[in-house]
Amino acid sequence: MAAATVKLLRRRLLAALPTLFAVITITFIIVRAAPGGPFRDEKAVPEAVRANIEARYGLDEPLAVQYVKFWRNLLTGSLGPSFQHPERSALGVLVGGAVPSLILGVAAALVALLLGLGGGTLAALRPRTSPPVSAVALIALAIPVFVLGPLLIRLFALELGWLPAALWGSPRHLVLPALTLGLPVGGALVRFWRTVLTESLDAPECIAARARGLSDLEVVRLHAAPRSLPLLLNYMAPMVAALVTGSVVVEKIFAVPGMGRYFVDSALARDYPIVIGATLIYAVALLVVHTMADLAHARLDPRLHREHNR
């Protein structure tokens, strides 16, 4: 088993390298092909001064040279200085932002899983609840996060005053953003899990378990859920991707000092190191989730594992 796991990991890692290379190169090209530059839109500085600043950041060199230098920097674990925050390194800015983003993402994923698996299980076990549960789930997933967030703020922060409307710092600050980000994903998960679980409940071993007198929840816990788990794992990667993209706007709405909030601003300000670094971090996060899902998948379904290692 261990050897197989190592083999799988190695295969995933080898597949990840071209992906990361593509991410970095594509981002670099997009960012640098765009008109404008980091020090173009500010106050009218004399040409010589601007040239001086650009030389300091190495922006006056040919693009190919900059690209090679960027790689050299990256391999030593540095992204260079941030253009907007000259006193800080881009990596420092990003790591500072990654922590709130990660906390928010994990909390939202928990919200989504709790709602999704709970609602989906209910709808699968009690077919009569299925239409209303599905309807609510569909509404939840069709309301865009940028509508849901402000509505929650208006209700829970402005009208009721139970929770802070924005900013970051205490667990109470986490509630509304996590709900906003997690609810649509949870709605999608309800419908997904209901379909998958309903199918699993028809499997012979589930019918047999029921015939032996196991309760509904026991059947789900012992037979139907483990059977459906590989499919759920397949679902994780797009789910995490949705959380990542959603967090860009949720962090903006709730003024969470995370990576997503700075992403658009940095792009508009042409802060190249931050933009490339943020994209890279998101890509790595996605790949890690893919790989973890794969590993778990192989554990759960050895057939698939063998197939992969043909």
Next chain:
Amino acid sequence: MSLSRAGSSGITPLNALLLIIVIGGAVAAVFGPQLLPSQLAGGIEPLALPPGAGHLLGTDSLGRDMLARLLEGMRTTLFVGLAATLLALVIGTLYGAAAGLAGPRADETMMRGVDVALALPFMLLVILLVSLFGRSMLLLFVALGLVAWLPLARVARAGVHNLREEPYLEAARMMGGSRVYVLRAHLFPQLGAPLAVYATWMLPVVMMQEAFLSFLGLGVAPPRASWGTLIADGVARIETAPWILLSAGGSLALWLIALHLAGERLARQLNVHRTTGALERTTAAGEPDGGEVTA
């Protein structure tokens, strides 16, 4: 993996309602702005008026009739969504069919490319593109279309693979039919159903993405409206003029739900099975995955 459900078809009240929302919304979006031009209320009246007799949905923050603005916004979002979906459909079908018909090695390479692309944080790249190159509708739908074709390519390729060994295809090939002929005469008609279903599922996703980008201020530029810019306006004025957000956000959600259900129904009608719709797999401006559709 194909999960079939006992399909009910025919005109049920819900089907009729869905049809009315989808088609009625589209018609209103296309023709509404001509019939109901949005004008500045002008004068020294308060700008954002609540819904009332003169303005069914109230007015926006500049005093323009909200209903008229909404129809304009719908038109933009619908147009971008349709154009991007169409673009994705063309690229995806051609690429997927080419991979499906190519030899195993070329097929593998082409689909590996799709896998790599799907593993990219693609919406972030779209955000990058539109924030760096400025606002334009052309860029918007091209960028969105370039993301959306990836899962469609998988659908098309899977369809070709399913059909490849059918006797009538073999017969066509044996009679000397070229690849292009086989594709045109036999494969495309067969691929129509799953692709149509997937495109119906794709449309609400792309529209949501357009609204998302416009909300971030990266989509269409004012005075042009989109569902997203209207929502952004509503969010900015949620304390003083909540009707802006409610009408813009509510109508978008309603429309997306109707489209999604219509897609599900279409799938059942055409006997295309899939575990979940695209909207469920992407949600809230997420990225489309490559779910399988089997015919």
